[in-house]
Amino acid sequence: MDAKIGKFFESIGNFFAAGDQIPWCDPETISGLEKEVSEAANASQEQRSECIMRLSWALVHSRRPEDVQRGIAMVEASLDNTGSGPLERREKMYLLAVGYYRSGDFARSRQLVEQCLEIAPDWRQALTLKKHVEDRIARDGVIGIGITATAVGLLVGGIAAAVARKK
Numbered sequence: 001m002d003a004k005i006g007k008f009f010e011s012i013g014n015f016f017a018a019g020d021q022i023p024w025c026d027p028e029t030i031s032g033l034e035k036e037v038s039e040a041a042n043a044s045q046e047q048r049s050e051c052i053m054r055l056s057w058a059l060v061h062s063r064r065p066e067d068v069q070r071g072i073a074m075v076e077a078s079l080d081n082t083g084s085g086p087l088e089r090r091e092k093m094y095l096l097a098v099g100y101y102r103s104g105d106f107a108r109s110r111q112l113v114e115q116c117l118e119i120a121p122d123w124r125q126a127l128t129l130k131k132h133v134e135d136r137i138a139r140d141g142v143i144g145i146g147i148t149a150t151a152v153g154l155l156v157g158g159i160a161a162a163v164a165r166k167k
Contacts, residue, residue, distance in 0.1 A: 022098060022132065025061040033058050052078060053091075060099035072099040090119040094126055101133055109133050 033055040040051040052074060059071025079092045097112035110133045116126040 021128065022101070023061055024063055025058040027062070027064070030055070030058045030062060030067060049078070053095075056095055060095050060102060062102075065103065068099050068102045072096060072103070075099065086119050090116050090123070090126075093119075094129070097126075097129055097133075101129065101136075106133050106137050110137070 037051045037055050040048045056071050056074045059067045062068055075092050075095045093112050093116050097109045100109035113126050113130045113133060
């Protein structure tokens with residue numbers, strides 16, 4: 001019985017927590033990659049692009065919102081400035097989808113991950129992210145409905161109390 005109660009509370013906790021399986025990146029890794037990008041200033045264009053992509057990946061996977069926003073900006077700039085092939089474009093769109101997911105723009109994230117899946121329909125990473133995005137959208141909808149129902153209940157209760165006082 002205790003195990004069932006424990007599982008119940010764990011499922012409630014998972015419902016309200018951001019329990020996704022998308023990796024996080026620590027600030028030390030980001031600092032190292034920033035140094036790598038600055039050292040690659042005199043390297044070939046291909047090497048610089050690879051360093052920037054690694055840094056972009058780390059930034060969109062950061063726990064710090066300002067890093068995520070910076071990563072989104074870097075990926076968008078690289079997406080606009082390249083005539084990359086479909087696989088490179090897919091990777092960049094996926095990074096953008098992760099960035100928007102981390103920043104809470106779930107609709108934009110879903111749109112980008114669906115574009116990734118148009119290029120590679122069976123890409124497991126994109127399918128997993130799409131599931132996380134859709135779960136989060138559904139969870140936010142349920143929470144929104146709960147808040148709305150509570151507000152309506154309070155309003156109706158207040159009106160009922162006011163009517164009861166007048167009688």
